[in-house]
Amino acid sequence: MQAMVYEGPYRVKVGTKPDPIIEHPNDAIVRVTRSAICGSDLHLLHGLVTDTRVGCTFGHEFVGVVEEVGSSVRTLKPGDRVAVPFNISCGSCFYCKRGLFANCESTNPNSDLASGVYGYSHTTGGYEGGQAQYVRVPFADVGPMKIPDDMEDEEVLFLTDILPTGYQGAEMGNIQPGDTVVVFGCGPVGLFAMKSAWLLGAGRVIAVDHLDYRLAFARKYARVETLNFKDVDIIPTLKELTEGRGPDVCIDAVGMEAEGSKLHSVLGVKLKMEAGSPTALNWCIQAARKGGTISIIGVYGPPWNLVPIGTAMNKGLTFRMNQCNVKRYMPHLLEHIRAGRIDAKGIITHRFPLAELPRAYELFEKKLDGCIKCVLLPHGHA
Incomplete structure (x- = not known):
């Protein structure tokens, strides 16, 4: 064959x-x-x-x-x-x-x-x-x-x-009626996570990426608001859009090849000292409101990544993750x-x-x- x-x-x-x-x-x-x-x-x-x-x-x-x-x-x-x-x-x-x-x-x-x-x-x-x-x-x-x-x-x-993966990503977010959900990544899994967030009761869905054509596709296909992290300072912008608190649910639909951090790109993607670049995961932790939920469906390889777990603990974040x-x-x-x-x-x-x-x-x-x-x-x- x-x-x-x-x-x-x-x-x-x-x-x-x-x-x-x-x-x-x-x-x-x-x-x-x-x-x-x-x-x-x-x-x-x-x-x-x-x-x-x-x-x-x-x-x-x-x-x-x-x-x-x-x-x-x-x-x-x-x-x-x-x-x-x-x-x-x-x-x-x-x-x-x-x-x-x-x-x-x-x-x-x-x-x-x-x-x-x-x-x-x-x-x-x-x-x-x-x-x-x-x-x-x-x-x-x-x-x-x-x-x-x-x-x-x-x-x-x-x-x-990818459809079940996106859906599980939204489901693991424990979305409550009216919640603000941010999806990092406008690839296929992210698009299905956005669609699923609406089905599960989200009141607002915001997509984050850096490629204009993918952001445009997300607006048309999933009817979401979009942010290009190359154009805005992403964490302060998400806080500003959510009364200073941050989104209720953040979904990492990117994983180990996230862009946006030169440090993690060098350590993880180029030098293989991390299991990829955890930029999207770091942004989820920094952006989410206190008591919020982080859902991880982006793939990371073992054994470790540099993530601010102390910040997550102090904010009382809930993490859900798994292969689908x-x-x-x-x-x-x-x-x-x-x-x-x-x-x-x-x-x-x-x-x-x-x-x-x-x-x-x-x-x-x-x-x-x-x-x-x-x-x-x-x-x-x-």
């Missing part, structure tokens, strides 16, 4: 790899019809996530058609269309029983970390990803959701990661899509056949041509 191949920091190509095979009775083989490039893939591309191995295939957002199932699979059959959560979860361990599918202890040898994840570093199990024509799906009776016959692949593609428990949210968010409350495919700005993957990565990484979200067509056609 044709698949994305990681060649080292900043280098990807499309190459030929062996077709995946059934390795366990509860596996399925899925022919990928749509895949996407995620901001988390850029962390891998830039060499910021440990144990990202040369030769691996990225991609944890994909939908497709079941080609083959193992002997113990009961819920799927060849021909079924499925959306596959990025978490690989067993469905029966201590965490899965509690709906914490992102913390499954059966699918990742590094059991103190997250669950297994498709197309990520070997710190999450080393599973091959979906930026390929075919992918092996373990625990096929647990994760995949059948796509309703009357829905298109692209309508549900983002149920595999995707399976838990899929049915609920599917109904929001059906009802027209969320136009999930409305964030897609570019589509590429798999053969043009390096160009897609370049556009997404460098934020060229108004790129918000790239979708890949592994078999070269709609």
Whole structure:
């Protein structure tokens, strides 16, 4: 099959790899019809996530058609269309029983970390990803959701990661009716966090970024107020907009490659002395009102970052964070899509056949041509 191949920091190509095979009775083989490039893939591309191995295939957002199932699979059959959560979860361990599918202890040898994840570093199990024509799906009776016959692949593609992630980010904010919510980052996850904040009762939603085209997209797509941190002093401005107190909820939808701080950029991104640049997280802590809530859905790598935890303690802030428990949210968010409350495919700005993957990565990484979200067509056609 044709698949994305990681060649080292900043280098990807499309190459030929062996077709995946059934390795366990509860596996399925899925022919990928749509895949996407995620901001988390850029962390891998830039060499910021440990144990990202040369030769691996990225991609944890994909939908497709079941080609083959193992002997113990009961819920799927060849021909079924499925959306596959990025978490690989067993469905029966201590965490899965509690709906914490992102913390499954059966699918990742590094059991103190997250669950297994498709197309990520070997710190999450080393599973091959979906930026390929075919992918092996373990625990096929647990994760995949059948796509309703009357829905298109692209309508549900983002149920595999970024829509549930944005929604969980808003949910973890414990938004109360009328709250002011600030979302740092106008990328795809941030956009869905904004939409979700409205659904959960926010009275005001403010988006922060530094790229004018992304801020314009957020205003149009999510109907939010926007601030460009290159144009204003962001913390005093947020205080001024909120009667001097600060927002009730701050959502970090950026993570380890945040801009805005030369110190953290040098320490974290260039020298690798921090697990990325925690600028957005620092701003959340500084901006939030006393007694407010910080929700972290931006990805940070271990082991540590420089953050003002003393300030957070003295302000009485509540922190909520996790990788997204995707399976838990899929049915609920599917109904929001059906009802027209969320136009999930409305964030897609570019589509590429798999053969043009390096160009897609370049556009997404460098934020060229108004790129918000790239979708890949592994078999070269709609």
